Amino acid sequence: MRFLRYGEIGSEKPGVMDAMGAIRDLSSIIDDFTPDVLQNLPDVDPAGLPLVEGTPRIGVPVAHVGKFVCIGLNYSDHAEEAGMAIPTEPIVFMKATSAIVGPNDPVVLPRGSVKGDWEVELGVVIGKPAKYVSEADALDHVAGYCIAHDVSEREFQIERGGNWTKGKSCDSFGPLGPWLVTPDEISDPQNLDLSLDLNGTRMQTGNTRAMVFSVAQIISYLSQMMSLQPGDVIATGTPPGVGMGMTPPRYLRAGDRLDLSVQGLGRQSQTVLQDSDA
Template sequence: MKLLRYGEAGRERPAMLDSDGRIRDLSAVMDDINPAALPELGARLARINVENLPLVDDNVRIGPCVGGSGKFVCVGLNYADHAAETNQPIPVEPILFMKATSAICGPNDDVLIPPGSVKTDWEVELGVVIGKTARHVPQADAMAHVAGFCLVNDVSERAYQTERGGQWDKGKGYDSFGPIGPWLVTPEDIDNPHDLSMWLEVDGKRYQNGSTKTMIFSVPYLVSYISQFMSLQPGDIISTGTPPGVGLGQKPPVYLKAGQVISLGIEGLGTQRQVTRSSPFTP
């Protein structure tokens, strides 16, 4: 099942795609696709007749596929070929960092280039949305805590990330640096999350062309591992790492500037399209 949220930013309404790919409003079934709705999501949706749901105009803005997320946990260097690209050793344990939830935006919203930034970069990633609270979860039980999967662009400012001291969070949390969606795809619609093709282009040039096959730590492993250090709550997002082809890895490096178009997708999870523009905020 493909779930989504539509409407103006901050006032999105819940919806789903029907078998013909048309958007159907779910407002009569739930208030939102958010932490309150996720634990009972399957039971609620099992009772509905999709054909009776109101149709929504296809031209509507698509928002983040889940609202009210409390945490946005990211995994660094989780693809063997990306670690090689950045001349980093393959991690023995997952590298974790946090992305600010204020960075979350819709899949086709503009990406802001911070004032003075010259190293804003892209990363296509598989996102995992938690549906049920997870604390010290065994790997064998981890998928029972997953509501679904989504497409993530882990936009990053590399100078902030590696040249400004401290940890990676500085380079990951700027407003608009977390486009998610268009869909939250429930697990029964993804046969194998570890065998999905993924790609990213800037102005029509393909930079990333990979597969979740090269992930070092699997989705169940990551859910289990992260739940040892913090409870994972409904609506939390785990972004599981990126394949090679980021701007930092080009020779010479290539970074984003205002007026470019980023397009990306993951097999079964839809596509995103963002236009980059200069941030209207001043330092």
């Protein structure tokens, strides 16, 4: 199933995509994709649900995200372009949940931003509490997958001291969606193509098989240190092709357009604004 939320910010309704790619309203079945619902997602026939007319805004596919956990340098070729060693354990940092926006909402560069950057990633949404889980059982705790865009401000992240979170957590720096795709539609999360285009030019191309740590390894690893709860989102790392890795570096500017895709998970499209334009 491909679940989603549609409507204006703060007024989203739950929906599901039918076989023709149209949105069907799920409001008669559930109130929203809350953590409780993610533990028992509805099994419905979309064709029997009301058709949503027009082209509404697509929102974040899950409501009330508790934690937004990110894994750094999780593609060996991205670590190489960053000039960093391939990690021997997952590099973990947090992204503020206030950064989360819909898949096609603008990316707004904060005041003082000079090194905004892009990172297409596979997002994992937890559907069942996970604590001390094994790799063998880890994927049983997944509600679904989505595209995650880990937008970054490299000066904030690298040159301001401390940890990476401050360069990852600016408002609008966490587009998620468009869909929450259930695991039955993703036979192997370690064989998904990812891409990102900037102004129509391909910047990132990769496949999740290049991950240093698999989705199952990441979930198991995190669960040894923190309990993962329904609605938590994990961004699993990005392939090479980020702006910081170019010679010379190319950073985001107002007016840029970003188009992201992950195989089986749909597409995102964002226009870049400066905070004074928002």
